[in-house]
Amino acid sequence: MATLAGCATDGADSTYLGPFIAAEHAATPFDPITASRPTADFASAYRIQQRYVRHRLRAGDTVAGYKGGLMSHASLKARNVAEPLVAVLFGSGRADDGATISLCGYRKASFELKLGYLLPSSSADRSRGVMVLPVIDLPDIAYRDPDHYNAIDMVAANVSTARYVRGAMRDADRVDLDGVRVSLTRDGQPIASGLSAESLGGQRRSLDTVLTLARRTGRDARPGDLIVTGKIGDRGWLLPGRYSANYGPLGMVRFTVVACAVRPAVAS
Known part of the structure; x- marks a missing residue:
């Protein structure tokens, strides 16, 4: 795949991106790119x-x-695609163990249990010195119809990236990365579980895949970047409550989700 960085943009890109950003600011759903551009491809996305x-x-x-x-x-x-997708994580989306997550700004909040990796400071051998940590991805599935969208739509929408909760780091060489069993409860009730080996080809291969895909889009991951692999278990919808994720040898991650309190309008 050719590097996409620096490609010329066109008016059709702006026709989609402007409303997409406006919908994000207004916390309203948006139409996927293929609704208005059915011929859109991965390069344009x-x-x-x-x-x-x-x-x-x-x-x-x-x-x-x-x-x-x-x-x-x-x-x-x-x-109906042959390879995974990649998206950018933002610093503003980070939350840590014990955080309180507000649903303000979300359209259709969800959760996915994952593993993340922090790259070592040396670029000479990225297979050594890698740290692994629990990551609960909290994407916003904000399509106007959250049941109908395709992989090109996902790329153009940055794979619905929003918030994510990080747990404590461990040396990846000291953990059976494909043998981590993960479970999640909300208010004490089990809601999701899975095995880390579910990520495509295993965790090591998944890590390499995300790094390769990022490089193809013109971005080379830097030391300290968080690289998040595939979901473990099923995705679920994020509701208010107290969440507790058990990552076995990687420890616990706890966070609380609160509803968005909308202040009533004041009559003039």
């Missing part, structure tokens, strides 16, 4: 994703890393 990232950076955000999308054989088959 990644170009739009890059323009969106530049918009976020101009607004003062930072790139915190990258995450994979469609990182299972079942997900690839369901979307």
Whole structure:
């Protein structure tokens, strides 16, 4: 695949991106790109994703890393594509163990249990010194019809990236990365579980895949970037409550989700 960085943009890109950003600011659903551009391809979708990232950076955000999308054989088959997707994680989306997450700004909040990796400071051998940590991805599935969208739509929408909760780091060489069993409860009730090996090809291969996909879009991951692999278990909808994720040898991650309190309008 050719590098997409620096590709020329066109008016059709702006026709989609402007309303997409406006819907994000207004916390309203948006139409996927293929609704207005049925011939859109992955090259144009990644170009739009890059323009969106530049918009976020101009607004003062930072790139915190990258995450994979469609990182299972079942997900690839369901979307009729041959390889996974990649999206940018933003610094503003980070939350840590014990955080309180507000649903303000979300359209259709969801959760996915994942593993993340922090790259070592040395670029000479990225297979050594990698740290692994629990990551609960909290994307915003904000399409006007959240049941009908395709992989090109996902890329153009930056794979619905929003918030994510990080747990404590461990040395990846000291953990059976494909043997981590993960479970999640909300208010004490089990709601999701899975095995880390579910990520496409295993965790090591998944990590390499996300790094390769990011590089193809013109971005080389930097030391300290967070690289998030595929989901573990099923995705679920994020509701208010107290969440507790058990990552076995990687420890616990706890966070609380609260509803968005909308202040009633004051009569003039």
